[in-house]
Amino acid sequence: MKQISRRGVLLGSLAVPMLGMGRMAWAQAGEVTISHYFTGELGLKAFNEQVAKFTEATGIAMKESPVGHEDFKTDILVRAAGNSLPDVFSYWAGARVQFIVDSNALHPIDEMWAANGLDAVIAKPVADSATLYNGKRYLVPFNYHYAGMFYNVKVLADAGMTAPPATWDEFLALCETLKGKGVAPIALGSKNRWPAQFWFDYLLLRTAGPDYRAKLMAGEAKYSDPEVAATLAMWKDLFDKGCFVENANADDWTDASDKVARGEAAMTLMGTWITGYWNGNGLVPGQDYDFFEFPKVKDGVPNAVVGPVDGLVIAGNAANMEGAEKFLTFMVSDSGVQAAWANAQGALSANVNVDPASYNVVMQKAAATVAAAEAFAFNYDLATPPPVAEVGLSMFTRFIDDPSQAEAILTQVAADAEAAFKT
Amino acid sequence: MEQHNRFWRVVLLAAPLGVFGIFVLWPLFSSFYYSLTDWNGFDPNYSFVGFDNFAKIASDRLFLQAAINTAIWMVAAIVLPTTLGLALALLLDSRVLGARVFKSIFYLPICLSAVIVGQIWIWIYQADWGLLNTIITEVTGEKYKYAWLAKPDTALWSVIVAWSWQQTGLAMVIYLAGLTAIPGDLLEVCEIEGATPWQRFRRVVLPLLAPSTVVVVALSVINSLKGFDILYIMTGGGPFNSSDTLAMHMYNESFKKYLMGYGAAISVVLFLIAMAIIGLYFRQLRKVDRIYG
Numbered sequence: 001m002k003q004i005s006r007r008g009v010l011l012g013s014l015a016v017p018m019l020g021m022g023r024m025a026w027a028q029a030g031e032v033t034i035s036h037y038f039t040g041e042l043g044l045k046a047f048n049e050q051v052a053k054f055t056e057a058t059g060i061a062m063k064e065s066p067v068g069h070e071d072f073k074t075d076i077l078v079r080a081a082g083n084s085l086p087d088v089f090s091y092w093a094g095a096r097v098q099f100i101v102d103s104n105a106l107h108p109i110d111e112m113w114a115a116n117g118l119d120a121v122i123a124k125p126v127a128d129s130a131t132l133y134n135g136k137r138y139l140v141p142f143n144y145h146y147a148g149m150f151y152n153v154k155v156l157a158d159a160g161m162t163a164p165p166a167t168w169d170e171f172l173a174l175c176e177t178l179k180g181k182g183v184a185p186i187a188l189g190s191k192n193r194w195p196a197q198f199w200f201d202y203l204l205l206r207t208a209g210p211d212y213r214a215k216l217m218a219g220e221a222k223y224s225d226p227e228v229a230a231t232l233a234m235w236k237d238l239f240d241k242g243c244f245v246e247n248a249n250a251d252d253w254t255d256a257s258d259k260v261a262r263g264e265a266a267m268t269l270m271g272t273w274i275t276g277y278w279n280g281n282g283l284v285p286g287q288d289y290d291f292f293e294f295p296k297v298k299d300g301v302p303n304a305v306v307g308p309v310d311g312l313v314i315a316g317n318a319a320n321m322e323g324a325e326k327f328l329t330f331m332v333s334d335s336g337v338q339a340a341w342a343n344a345q346g347a348l349s350a351n352v353n354v355d356p357a358s359y360n361v362v363m364q365k366a367a368a369t370v371a372a373a374e375a376f377a378f379n380y381d382l383a384t385p386p387p388v389a390e391v392g393l394s395m396f397t398r399f400i401d402d403p404s405q406a407e408a409i410l411t412q413v414a415a416d417a418e419a420a421f422k423t
Numbered sequence: 424m425e426q427h428n429r430f431w432r433v434v435l436l437a438a439p440l441g442v443f444g445i446f447v448l449w450p451l452f453s454s455f456y457y458s459l460t461d462w463n464g465f466d467p468n469y470s471f472v473g474f475d476n477f478a479k480i481a482s483d484r485l486f487l488q489a490a491i492n493t494a495i496w497m498v499a500a501i502v503l504p505t506t507l508g509l510a511l512a513l514l515l516d517s518r519v520l521g522a523r524v525f526k527s528i529f530y531l532p533i534c535l536s537a538v539i540v541g542q543i544w545i546w547i548y549q550a551d552w553g554l555l556n557t558i559i560t561e562v563t564g565e566k567y568k569y570a571w572l573a574k575p576d577t578a579l580w581s582v583i584v585a586w587s588w589q590q591t592g593l594a595m596v597i598y599l600a601g602l603t604a605i606p607g608d609l610l611e612v613c614e615i616e617g618a619t620p621w622q623r624f625r626r627v628v629l630p631l632l633a634p635s636t637v638v639v640v641a642l643s644v645i646n647s648l649k650g651f652d653i654l655y656i657m658t659g660g661g662p663f664n665s666s667d668t669l670a671m672h673m674y675n676e677s678f679k680k681y682l683m684g685y686g687a688a689i690s691v692v693l694f695l696i697a698m699a700i701i702g703l704y705f706r707q708l709r710k711v712d713r714i715y716g
Contacts, residue, residue: 401573
């Protein structure tokens, strides 16, 4: 038997821990590494199917590491901090991508964009708002969502709704009718904070308008402004009238969706991903559920819609840059991939070649609503820098816990947000 | 021969020391280093800001809230498992029917991961259909139903109860071991001399359990300092930071606000607090060693 030398043992003992110093993901030659948050109810199976199409078409293997939606926000930062970002990762367009671009951690894709004629593929409003940062393109929109008032068709029919409420007064009247029938008008699951943001977004957009909101998100307006106070006052009025389910901070968004599906609540203000969740639970679009636009509140204010854009980006130090660019191009250009992915996930495609007829009836309506809108705004936590978003998201849950404290909450938030903008 | 032994000592120590150096010392000193910077985690270019991050801590309202919560957490995490563990040990050390089964049952939670324990208690506390509110509703009606994890006045305490439920079994086992070391004839003599059960406990049993208490308290302190996972699972520091501990605050600042430099400064403060507590513990341990060693 071969003797193990002392030197060998010593070297071995030192080498084993040294292995931990290497990059976390060991990609085979030619592979493209990717990390994403399309897991569980957000469509891991469908994502893998689209990735398989890419591998089949190009022969390039993908090494995946999916991470749950909430944990992804931390995970990707940990990987960046450890200098072990994957070649490609999913990310939310808006302030979060801006933050990474400002940190020089992303690869610009202008050449790839031009070489593959993506101007002719991606809808211009989405391309302009989601892909350009500091004058360069960094992201391809993999899909996008729209936040609307999703409701249980039977419950609202029982409440006598023949047409969606177009004005705030009509909306309040509908809530009163529902309460009279013993149904909670609005379900909200703000345990993870972000579902509350759509209420703030829409109330602010419908009263102060998209321009003011953009200023607030950029730190050019203040949370102590009367526009913000008016927004919270309207929101408080809904709580005072008993329009929301009790203990919204105890539920997450799926709990709120389930309450609507079961008919315990009538509607919930949520993104189109709720359609993917409901479809997966056997609900029929248009028959069991539908949506209406957030009602108009004030005349003369442009009609804005809110939603996130899920994008794919390439790390600045990607090991397989060529493969990564091929992957981004394929995933956004292939209309078959885009249609299948959008349908599976309950999302809309930014690819203009995707036939709207491939969507279900509810998503067709959502696509038409976005197309008819005068402005598309990213939801709160994607519209303002992450340190400020943290301040605001906590504000929403604190407000929901005790709306009577609105004034004190805004005073505190105004100071905290101002400090956060300076970091 | 001596040289031969020294060589093998070096060889055999190299691996664990290497692991310790890479996974403990390196991150520790990295934290010290980054606490003096404005690093955001993504940007390889960052600046040294001296002690600005530490100065910011002094005016950070959420840090103060987290520090108070950490103090509450630590005191409760020591007092509750220790007293409950002692009570259970005393109960099960006497000839209770089925004592062995109960010992196993009470010890079982410590075998579970904090994530599982957290999930179990999330279901217990669930506002609409959780076990606790179901029982409360059955007994009192809807009046006292409460969103235990979603309300700022109960969120932290709800997690502390879950934590204590898990840790009590460990304290119980250590006290049971301590009780077996107390001579039975000593207690018999006390009884013959007319000592009441309370006097026997207070004057004989409790002092003789001092070494066990030191171990239980030490483990409680160490475990409570590490007690991040169950809080993360159950409340994530919420609602609106009301159950933040220093570890959770450090996590939020670093990974949600992308303020890695500031988060590192909080971790340094947390490290110093932990060192102070461990220093106090070792001092106490030496005292007990002198008395009982």
